[in-house]
Amino acid sequence: MNHNDHVRLLQNGVPRPGGVWADLGAGEGAFTLALAALIGPGGEIYAVDRDGRALQSLTKQMHRAFPHVTLHTVQADFTRPLALPPLDGVVMANSLHFVANKGPVLSHVKGYLKEAHGRLLIVEYNSDQGNHWVPYPFSYQTWRKLAQQAGFGHTEQLATYPSRFLHEIYAALSR
Numbered sequence: 001m002n003h004n005d006h007v008r009l010l011q012n013g014v015p016r017p018g019g020v021w022a023d024l025g026a027g028e029g030a031f032t033l034a035l036a037a038l039i040g041p042g043g044e045i046y047a048v049d050r051d052g053r054a055l056q057s058l059t060k061q062m063h064r065a066f067p068h069v070t071l072h073t074v075q076a077d078f079t080r081p082l083a084l085p086p087l088d089g090v091v092m093a094n095s096l097h098f099v100a101n102k103g104p105v106l107s108h109v110k111g112y113l114k115e116a117h118g119r120l121l122i123v124e125y126n127s128d129q130g131n132h133w134v135p136y137p138f139s140y141q142t143w144r145k146l147a148q149q150a151g152f153g154h155t156e157q158l159a160t161y162p163s164r165f166l167h168e169i170y171a172a173l174s175r
């Protein structure tokens with residue numbers, strides 16, 4: 001997958017330029033950079049990860065590729081409450097599958113989003129069978145149920161991408 005593939009997975013979930021977003025479990029920022037491309041200059045992103053080295057790498061790439069997007073890096077555990085401003089959207093790409101009990105995390109995420117139009121974009125392997133690298137994955141069908149239980153009233157699949165590892169990747173929007 002390259003940058004354009006990352007953008008394609010997210011693009012129908014980002015309705016307008018600008019806004020304040022967070023990427024939880026941003027890592028080196030494959031999807032943070034895709035989000036930056038979609039929200040454009042004037043947009044603001046909080047990239048959260050417990051791996052400080054990955055956040056440093058993301059910062060360099062962001063300054064090089066999208067200097068007019070404001071990036072805040074937060075080295076923290078996203079399973080704990082975070083001090084974030086009201087958000088237009090949250091991206092969680094390949095990060096929620098590290099969490100066994102997803103309910104409490106989703107409840108925090110829901111609390112970060114603006115009441116009226118906040119959106120959660122998920123990118124995950126379309127599988128319910130975990131392994132050593134992806135311990136607690138969830139298929140799109142499972143995600144629909146989890147999102148509903150967490151209080152998201154609407155969930156839709158945005159795009160898929162074939163993957164030799166665990167079959168397929170999907171992007172979903174919940175709001």
Ligand SMILES: C[S@@+](CC[C@H](N)C(=O)[O-])C[C@H]1O[C@@H](n2cnc3c(N)ncnc32)[C@H](O)[C@@H]1O
Binds near residue numbers: 028049095098
């Ligand atoms: C597989 S990488 C995905 C990175 C990026 N989102 C992507 O899709 O390329 C998972 C990232 O989530 C981070 N992560 C996992 N659990 C976390 C937690 N509880 N708090 C903060 N970061 C976490 C890891 O440090 C890692 O950078």
